[in-house]
Amino acid sequence: MNAKRKVIIDCDPGIDDALALMLALSSPELEILGITVVSGNVPAAMGAENALKVLDWMHRPDIPVYLGEERPLIRPYVDAADTHGENGLGNLVCPQVTKVRPRRGAVEFLAEALTEASETGSPVSVIALGPLTNLARLIQRHPECFAGLDEFVSMGGNYRSHGNCSPVAEYNYWCDPHAARTVFEAFASLPSLQGRLLHMVGLDVTRQIVLTPNLRDYFCRLDPELGALIRSMTDFYMDFHWQQEGLIGCVINDPLAVAYFLRRDLCHGFSAYTTVETEGICLGQSVVDACGFWKKAPNSRVLTETDPLGFMELFFSRLLKKSPEELGPMLASLMGGGSL
Ligand code: BDR
Ligand code: CA
Numbered sequence: 431m432n433a434k435r436k437v438i439i440d441c442d443p444g445i446d447d448a449l450a451l452m453l454a455l456s457s458p459e460l461e462i463l464g465i466t467v468v469s470g471n472v473p474a475a476m477g478a479e480n481a482l483k484v485l486d487w488m489h490r491p492d493i494p495v496y497l498g499e500e501r502p503l504i505r506p507y508v509d510a511a512d513t514h515g516e517n518g519l520g521n522l523v524c525p526q527v528t529k530v531r532p533r534r535g536a537v538e539f540l541a542e543a544l545t546e547a548s549e550t551g552s553p554v555s556v557i558a559l560g561p562l563t564n565l566a567r568l569i570q571r572h573p574e575c576f577a578g579l580d581e582f583v584s585m586g587g588n589y590r591s592h593g594n595c596s597p598v599a600e601y602n603y604w605c606d607p608h609a610a611r612t613v614f615e616a617f618a619s620l621p622s623l624q625g626r627l628l629h630m631v632g633l634d635v636t637r638q639i640v641l642t643p644n645l646r647d648y649f650c651r652l653d654p655e656l657g658a659l660i661r662s663m664t665d666f667y668m669d670f671h672w673q674q675e676g677l678i679g680c681v682i683n684d685p686l687a688v689a690y691f692l693r694r695d696l697c698h699g700f701s702a703y704t705t706v707e708t709e710g711i712c713l714g715q716s717v718v719d720a721c722g723f724w725k726k727a728p729n730s731r732v733l734t735e736t737d738p739l740g741f742m743e744l745f746f747s748r749l750l751k752k753s754p755e756e757l758g759p760m761l762a763s764l765m766g767g768g769s770l
Pocket of ligand 2: 441442443444446447470471559560684
């Protein structure tokens with residue numbers, strides 16, 4: 431059997447972060463070394479409490495949760511309570527976890543894990559589901575530790591798709607554009623990251639991943655307990671999507687980043703140099719030099735195509751512990767692509 435892939439999940443739970451954590455925690459090929467939390471959808475302290483709740487639901491209290499940066503590098507902090515509810519979990523009522531508590535020092539934890547990874551030759555990947563402030567601080571304080579990095583997947587940005595918090599910007603990069611730029615620039619210039627690519631799972635692909643009420647009902651039929659949690663969290667999220675985008679359902683961005691890490695064939699795209707705007711009306715926009723105007727070596731893999739049915743088969747089968755073949759026909763039917 432292949433060794434498990436070591437991974438650290440940096441996140442800001444967040445409804446879709448919670449779903450992404452559930453997917454990762456249901457995936458036996460991953461060894462999750464820790465969950466680092468950053469201020470994004472909610473302040474880091476609240477996000478860490480939410481991460482502990484997800485670990486509790488999934489019976490994995492052994493995985494440590496680390497508190498990260500509370501503020502973006504330069505810009506004032508703006509949360510996303512309008513999208514995720516005041517508690518970040520769609521106002522789901524759920525007791526605080528008291529048996530285990532968040533630890534301090536997300537950036538130091540990342541540095542130690544990556545340094546050990548380079549020393550032992552057992553690399554560690556990072557999946558980032560929130561603003562990139564923790565990662566930018568890591569670059570500023572411990573640039574040498576990236577020798578221990580395997581892959582870096584970031585949910586954020588957009589190429590041809592419009593923004594979700596300004597006409598051109600996606601929330602994670604908009605919330606801390608200086609951090610996002612620092613990370614993209616590091617993939618272009620840091621010696622330990624030379625020739626490596628940041629995998630940008632942006633809105634071009636995540637917008638195609640819509641959890642509809644029908645799909646959610648199917649999940650609830652198969653696992654009423656976990657389904658009830660998902661229903662409670664996503665009611666708020668679905669209301670937001672209806673009011674904001676006229677969509678019946680909700681876009682679940684973050685789980686696609688985990689799914690892509692698990693199954694590379696779920697997204698396709700191209701390699702290019704990307705940076706992030708930090709000023710003016712295009713603040714937070716990911717600027718992808720797809721045509722090579724700047725003659726710079728690629729620092730990113732920009733994902734533009736995905737397979738929504740393949741994603742749902744993976745997501746449902748992992749969380750429900752069933753085979754994709756068993757679930758596939760019903761999922762295809764509910765997604766309008768097949769008959770039972
Ligand atoms: C991203 O922003 C957050 O609101 C979500 O959790 C996701 O990471 C989507 O733009
Ligand atoms: Ca997130």
